[in-house]
Amino acid sequence: xxxxxxxxxxDYLPPRFRSPSVTAWxxxxxxxxxxxxxxxxxxxxxxxxxxxxxxxxxxxxxxFPPDLSRWNFIAYAMLETFQMxxxxxxxxxxxxxxxxxxxxRNTSPNRLVRWLSTNIVATLRxxxxxxxxxxxxxxxxxxxxxxxxxxxxxxxxxxxxxxAERIEETDPRPAQALTAAGCSRSAxxxxxxxxxxxxxxxxxxxxSVEKAIRSAVVLGLVGAGGIGVELSAAxxxxxxxxxLTIMLIILLVxxxxxxLSSWIRKRLLS
Amino acid sequence: xxxxxxLSKVYPDGTQALNGVTLQVRQGEQLVLxxxxxxxxxxxxxxxxxxxxxxxxxxxxxxxxxxxxxxxxLRKVRQGVGCVFQQxxxxxxxxxxxxxxxxxxxxxxxWRVLNLTASRTxxxxxLWALEQVGLAxxxxxxxxxxxxxxxxxxxxxxxxxxxxxxxxxxEPVASLDPKAGREVMExxxxxVVEHGMTLICVLHQLDLAMQYGHRLVGMxxxxxxxDDTPDNLPxxxxxxxxxx
Numbered sequence: 001x002x003x004x005x006x007x008x009x010x011d012y013l014p015p016r017f018r019s020p021s022v023t024a025w026x027x028x029x030x031x032x033x034x035x036x037x038x039x040x041x042x043x044x045x046x047x048x049x050x051x052x053x054x055x056x057x058x059x060x061x062x063x064f065p066p067d068l069s070r071w072n073f074i075a076y077a078m079l080e081t082f083q084m085x086x087x088x089x090x091x092x093x094x095x096x097x098x099x100x101x102x103x104x105r106n107t108s109p110n111r112l113v114r115w116l117s118t119n120i121v122a123t124l125r126x127x128x129x130x131x132x133x134x135x136x137x138x139x140x141x142x143x144x145x146x147x148x149x150x151x152x153x154x155x156x157x158x159x160x161x162x163x164a165e166r167i168e169e170t171d172p173r174p175a176q177a178l179t180a181a182g183c184s185r186s187a188x189x190x191x192x193x194x195x196x197x198x199x200x201x202x203x204x205x206x207x208s209v210e211k212a213i214r215s216a217v218v219l220g221l222v223g224a225g226g227i228g229v230e231l232s233a234a235x236x237x238x239x240x241x242x243x244l245t246i247m248l249i250i251l252l253v254x255x256x257x258x259x260l261s262s263w264i265r266k267r268l269l270s
Numbered sequence: 271x272x273x274x275x276x277l278s279k280v281y282p283d284g285t286q287a288l289n290g291v292t293l294q295v296r297q298g299e300q301l302v303l304x305x306x307x308x309x310x311x312x313x314x315x316x317x318x319x320x321x322x323x324x325x326x327x328x329x330x331x332x333x334x335x336x337x338x339x340x341x342x343x344l345r346k347v348r349q350g351v352g353c354v355f356q357q358x359x360x361x362x363x364x365x366x367x368x369x370x371x372x373x374x375x376x377x378x379x380x381w382r383v384l385n386l387t388a389s390r391t392x393x394x395x396x397l398w399a400l401e402q403v404g405l406a407x408x409x410x411x412x413x414x415x416x417x418x419x420x421x422x423x424x425x426x427x428x429x430x431x432x433x434x435x436x437x438x439x440x441e442p443v444a445s446l447d448p449k450a451g452r453e454v455m456e457x458x459x460x461x462v463v464e465h466g467m468t469l470i471c472v473l474h475q476l477d478l479a480m481q482y483g484h485r486l487v488g489m490x491x492x493x494x495x496x497d498d499t500p501d502n503l504p505x506x507x508x509x510x511x512x513x514x
Contacts, residue, residue, distance in 0.1 A: 177359035180319040182348030182376035
């Protein structure tokens with residue numbers, strides 16, 4: 001009796017592996033075929049990879065020692081990049097808040113407004129920052145303004161979504177208490193929802209700054225100002241020693257900002 | 271003061287939470303609602319505060335039909351109604367003083383009750399409310415640093431700041447230990463009596479109900495099964511309410 005109970009009825013024992021459905025098999029086969037076609041299209045070969053490693057070696061050899069003669073121009077360009085990222089993110093974050101309030105289920109006035117706002121934010125997020133930069137270079141000309149506007153649009157797409165999600169996660173009970181006490185809808189949002197969501201807003205905004213600095217470097221390559229212009233020029237003129245100086249400065253700034261924002265986030269969320 | 275007439279509530283899933291509840295509560299009366307979980311007490315409280323819309327029936331608060339009012343008029347009536355909830359429902363990320371100041375928000379608006387911009391008079395009123403509940407020294411502390419009993423006291427101070435005439439307390443001591451629960455009920459009763467407020471309170475503790483209620487109302491399956499003073503209710507009534 002005990003032995004039977006210890007072993008149980010094997011009829012009810014679930015199988016270790018359940019064969020996927022036909023749809024799942026089709027999806028798996030489709031994915032594998034797509035993946036292999038991708039490798040084939042990239043023309044991957046041992047020869048090419050070997051040559052690539054050799055070229056990187058040549059680049060490394062030619063870039064050492066880094067040329068520091070133009071350090072003041074490079075530092076100024078880096079400062080411009082940093083400012084571009086910061087200004088773009090600040091404006092982006094400010095504009096994201098109303099978008100997030102209109103997109104969140106618990107704060108949006110009605111379904112139509114919510115649908116509209118959510119889709120605007122999704123559209124802004126879908127368009128890559130490089131495409132925004134190309135559009136704004138055409139619209140406002142070369143320089144940091146195009147970069148700032150591109151980063152702003154990208155930040156609205158990013159923060160608008162995450163802010164809205166955080167707003168939806170807030171505890172509804174404080175808002176309910178203030179509503180029951182006769183407070184207006186806007187006052188309830190300001191007094192109970194935003195204070196709870198605020199630390200998360202700051203953490204997301206700091207991520208945006210990190211992301212924007214990396215973006216701002218690339219945006220310079222299409223003429224949207226900043227250190228990307230310097231990097232592009234150095235590479236085109238085969239001044240790899242100058243290019244290395246620029247890369248090292250970028251690395252230093254990006255890592256410093258990441259450490260700083262991580263420290264602020266930790267303090268804020270604890 | 272509070273007139274509930276033939277109130278019914280059926281939820282979309284078909285659950286009948288309230289079934290023809292009729293009740294009249296006079297000014298200054300302290301009424302305790304009793305009944306096991308799911309008998310409709312909390313739904314009744316939600317309907318009273320206007321957070322839940324009844325399927326039929328009417329609720330008059332100071333002659334105003336709360337479910338017919340909209341916008342500014344509804345907010346105006348709600349200003350006179352203080353709520354104390356089981357989970358306190360405070361804004362935990364701000365200071366204790368700020369939570370009490372929020373009690374005056376319906377009257378003064380958000381910017382005038384913000385600790386940064388509020389007038390000295392309002393700040394002093396909030397501190398007075400905290401003194402009444404014995405927490406003035408914790409005014410600057412973040413609310414989430416307080417114990418459950420202290421948070422419930424802050425909720426009572428917020429209600430005082432609101433200058434409410436009617437208080438709805440939905441299981442205010444359910445999440446507190448017996449000692450803290452008794453202290454909170456003591457405080458709530460003292461404040462209600464001192465300020466001539468009307469109280470409707472949901473409780474599960476019979477001893478507290480007998481001590482603090484002028485009138486006990488028992489509910490079962492969405493209906494009122496008894497309504498009398500504690501002295502007139504024999505012990506069997508409560509046994510029937512909870513065990514039958």
